[in-house]
Each structure stands twice: as structure tokens, then as C-alpha cells.
Amino acid sequence: MAVYFDHNATTPLHEKVLEAMLPYMGSVCGNPSSLHRFGRLQRQAIEQAREQVAALMGAQTSQVIFTSGGTEANNLMLKGLSADASVQRIAVSEIEHMSLLEPAAKVACAVDRIAVNEQGLVTQESLKQAIQKDTALVSVMAANNETGAIQDIEKLAEVARESGTWFHSDVSQIAGKLAFSFEQTGVHAMTLSSHKFYGPMGAGALIVDKCLPMHSLLQGGSQEKGLRAGTENVAAIVGFGMAAELAAQELLERGDHVKVLRDALEKELMKFAVVKVFSQEIKRLPNTLQFGVQGFDGETLLMELDRRGFAVSSGSACTSGKTEPSHVLKAMAVSNDLATSAIRVSLGRTNTMAEVERFIEAMQQILGIKNSAVMMAANL
């Protein structure tokens, strides 16, 4: 199998997460809404997971609403809040994930955009500019899935609070990679996805302050305090909880491990004059490196890397398959040519320095071939 360098798309299940889930896929069966013993055991498992998730994110258990994933949590945030008659206007940053931008395009209220600078940072000034008198909610992701750029959420949330605006942050990419606290940052709501930190796909959460007038998107049952109808995905929720507990335990260790690898990779890549690292001047996720290669086509690079046994991506998995340059890089005023050459490397806990070294060799080959071809063409 190829070397997996695409952990921001999805991560393999942690062996201990799988272990925790298996009983709920086998002998422990029941509908958590049932009153008999089978049902009560399922209910208890969900509540334990809620505590684990709340503990990782510095939130209260009563604030955690389980969903089918990050996309649903983002949909619930925007559509569920704007369904309230009191909500007239919201603002979202330009570099949000599609699961936030697309529902933002569907809500009934007015939607403003929050600009980022060339590093992909939302400054306090740009947030202030975007907030109008009737802005009820702003949404700025904590860490970008493509560039890894980290926002100063605490400061931004403060700006929002001063304007009497609620603050939502999609923390799908930072959760489990760096410490991030609901309470400490002062956000009102955040979106979480289990499969981005070694938990299963099919589980996520919206952590939301009770003061927000949320409405449910799915009708047909009073699960999750009436905010999310449908039989709970107990096994996935249990796995999500265990993944959160493990992340809390191993947070520093995991961060240090990938940072050493990422920094080594970045240092070597910088030796190529044609390589440009995005968001390089600001704080980034320790596992993420997105770069453009001047004069190269991203699709060709991906194919060449795939041929040499490396699984990477150009940006978000959810928009891969499109040949348009990334909206994130566009918002950062990166030229179309450079943006379409982008490669994202996102590392994980099982990657090794040997893999990074092989990747560098592969890049040397790919860039070298092209360079010699260009030189040959020039000589003709």
C-alpha cells in the first residue's frame, strides 16, 4: 500500500477505538430509546462518550449534540440557527470548508463574507468590518483543512462578544491535534468530526451554548435534546468518545511527532526554488504542509506521487475531483497557476521519518525530470 499522507481527509481507526466499538457491533444490542435493559446499556454508552468528548474540548456534557458527522453539524449550526426568526444576518469566513459555505448559501438570512489576508488569517480588523449591527452569528474555522492555518479564535471570539454576536468555530481539523477549549476560547458553538482524529466515520458533534435559539434540521424523535432526531449511531458515538479520550491523553506526543516530520519535510522542500509553502508565516497545524510548485500542474504531481507510492491530495477531499483552484488559496490571493499546482501533505501518528525521506526523494525525481525536460527543450 502507498504511504498515507492524507490524514486531514480521514484517519485510520485507532486500535483502541476499534476495541471500544466492537461490543456495540456485536453482543451489546438495543435501541437507546428503549426502556428495557438492552436500551439502557446503549443510553449509558452514549452518555459516557458525551463526557469524553466534552472533556477533550473543555465543554459541558449538556452542550454536546451528536450528529452523523462534521457536515451535519455545520448544516445544523447555520440552518438550525437561521431558522429562528430573530436571526437576520450571519457572516462566514472565505476559507471555510464546503460543509459550511454551501449551507451558508442556502440559509434564508443575509450572509456576509469575512476576508482573510495573504497568509490566510482572519484579523480582528477584518472581522470587525464584516460584523454589522444585526449580525447574529459569525463563523471562523479554528484551523484550515488545506493550509493548516490556525486562527486566533480567542481574540476573534472576543471581538464577536463585544459586538453582541455569537461565535461558531469549525474545529474539525484542530481537535485532537492541538489543545483547544470551548470554555477558554469563549466560543458559543463548535463543530467536531470523529474521523479526523482516529475515530470512526459517521459521528460528529455540534457543541453549542444553550443560549442559542437552535432549531432541529431532522424531524421525527426527541433524541439529542430534540435537536437531532433519529436512532443514535451508538457504536460510532462510542468510538468517537474513545478517540477523544485517547487524543486528550496523547495530544502533546502526537503533535510533537508530526511536527518533527513536517518541519524536516518543509526544510528539504524549501531547497527547491519553485516550491512555495502556503501560510508559512503564521501558526499552522503541526501535521499539515500545503505547497505550490511553480510551473507544475497539480494533477500531474498527484499522479506522479501516486505512481511512486504516496497518497496525498491537492486540498480538501470533498472537493477533489474538481480541477478548479481551491477557494481557500484564491481567498489568499494566490495566483491561479500556483494554486492549481498545490499539494497538501497531512501527516499522522503512524508516519515515520523514513517515509518523509522517501517522499523527498520522490519529489526530487519528479521536479528533476521536469527541469531536465525544460532544459532539453531550451537546448533544442
Next chain:
Amino acid sequence: MNDKTNRPIYLDYSATTPIDERVVAEMIKYMGPEATFGNPASRSHSYGWTAEAATEDARQHVADLVGADPREIVFTSGATESDNLAIKGSAHFNQKRGKHIITCKTEHKAVLDSCRQLEREGYEVTYLDPEKNGLVDLEKLKAAMRDDTTLVSIMHVNNEIGVIQDIEAIGNACRERKIIFHVDAAQSAGKVPIDLANLPVDLMSFSAHKIYGPKGMGALYVQRKPRIRLEAQMHGGGHERGMRSGTLATHQIVGMGEAFRIAKQEMAMENERLINLRNQLWDGLKDMEEVYINGDFEQRVAGNLNISFNYVEGESLLMALKDLAISSGSACTSASLEPSYVLRALGRNDELAHSSIRFSMGRYTTSTDIETTIAHVRSAVEKLRDLSPLWDMFKDGIDIDSIEWAAH
């Protein structure tokens, strides 16, 4: 199941089913550090392609069970989401044609509450009363159809009383009036033969965990020819041909596929076995006094028996039957002590509705389980009736309905 002997007998298969171990075996291939993993939406490497191929195999299995084209299957997080997408999605898309919807009072909450939401948005909904046997009268349905009716939603098999609606006849009536027909098949897929290639059905909801697949997984059938169009309810990424965004949980999709594959193979044999168990249960109880079956006995899914034990309070009966995992109705509403709205809609009085128990049997129910169940139920009902003054009055020949209770 190590401690099986200490456990209650599970007779709540309509609420959820255990995952079949063959399904678990398939799911595990896509779970864990040594397993195949990847985001099916990743287009740039084999991890993504392998995951996507697995989801497409599963889509084929789901389609095969119900006679659909795999391109007509949209994966969702469960039947509740499927119902929401079908009802709100088609109502919203067709709102210029009209804003009237017809459904039945005995539908699952996911359908009824989606309809209520549409009412809040200015739509009009007709909630049909079923007949006493739980079935919808076709003439009454036709009479409710209007020029501005865009959608009829009638479930295939009822989750509480197990009756099977004649969806072919209802669908034909809808076709005549060019009305979209949605069927909630969460309780029927894998239990009742379904051939969508020949059925006049436009939209159909499925659940995985009702037929030995994982929770958190469902699908919506969306007919292609003629094409039924929906307004997506979940946005962001354009997965599932734009009808349902969000990363698909590969292992869960694979699990649903395997569950549907097994169901196709084993449905006929399993139904025969379940009908025998159901008959065994009814034969063991039917000679008791004041015991009634709720819902049509013939037009009924194999594993379901819903019985009212008159003069016994349902909650007390459930408590007395702690060795049985059963319910008084839908799991989704079991936290409320209200009598079942399904039984009320059949015209059962509150007392009878309150004294009902749903027994739902499945793949792992044995004849010995049923024997034990009969013994437990008979003794519990007798004990509770011995304590009941109403039962005494009934035995003395007093017509309880004629009593005027003192106000207090």
C-alpha cells in the same frame, strides 16, 4: 453473547436488531489501522478509490434487494434522515405545483414530524385515518387527493402493528393523479418482497439497523425514470450526486450492503420460520380472556405480534415482564407514557391502547424463547388482573363504560 442466560429474551426487533456477525466481519475489513481505510471522496490515491469501490458494491447490494438501479440509491445517516429528505425535499422542490400533502395518522414520527414542519412553513397536510385493521382505505385516499397535492407518504409496514399496506394500489392511484409517492420501508425491506422496477413508487426510505446492519445508516431510493427531483437537505461537498453531502462512513455502508445481501438470500426461509414463531406465540395466548390482536392478522409482517391485554396496565405489565425485552410500541416514543397514537388511530380506546405489548421476533429468536415468553406473559397478566378492581368488576358482569366516576 456470554451472559445470555442472565439476559432478558430480546423480542424488540422492530426497535433495532443486533448486527449479524457476517455483517460485522465485512465492516471490520474497513475499520482499524491494519484495515482498508480512506475517504471515499479522495480522488487522488488508492485509499480513496478502494473505499469508493466498497461503497459502490454496497450500493449494488442494497439496490438488488429492492429491484432498483444502484444509481437510484442515496445513502443517508438513517431512515429518519431519508424520510426528512423525501418529504421536505420533494415538497420544497415542487412547491410551485402545490403545497398539499397526504399521509396517514399511523406513520412513523419521522414522517409525521416532517409533515408538521411543512405545516409550519405554510403547507397543508391531510392525515388519513386508517381502517380498524390498520390499513388505508384506497377510496378515502383518492377522495383526499387534490389538484395541489404533490406528495403522498404511506409506510409499507407499520412499526407498531406490523400491517402491510397495499403500496401497489396506492401507487397506481398516485400515478393517475401525477402525485409523487413516498414509502417508508424501514420495517419492510428484507422482510417483505419489494420490486421497485415494477412498483409505482417514486421514493422509498430504508434503514440498516432494522435488518441486522449497523445503526446510523440508511438510504433513500429516488426513482430515475421518470426522474424524481428533490431539494437537498444537507449541503457541503455534493456527495451522493448532490442529494446528500457529508463523508460517507465506509464501514457502515459496507455493513448495510452486506445486511441487504444476506436478507435477499435468506428472506423467504426466515419468514417461514418467523411466521411459525408468531403462530406459536399467538396459539399460546389466544385462549386467555380479553386478549386482542391489534392490526390485520393476515396482511402482516412475519415477526410482529401486537396484543392488547384488557384490564392490565401496559406499564405495569412491562415492569412485570422484566425478563423480556419488549415494548409497548415505538422505541422512539417509548419514553412518553402516552398511549400509542397508532393504536388510538385504529379506534382502540385509551385502556386497550394502554394495555398493548409489541412482540417483535427476528433472526435469533428461538422456539424455546417463545415458550418461555408465553409462560411469563400468562402468569404476569393473571397476577395483575388478580390485583385489578376493574377486572373484578368485569368478572361480576359490570359494564365499566357505564360507570360514572366521581369527579375529583
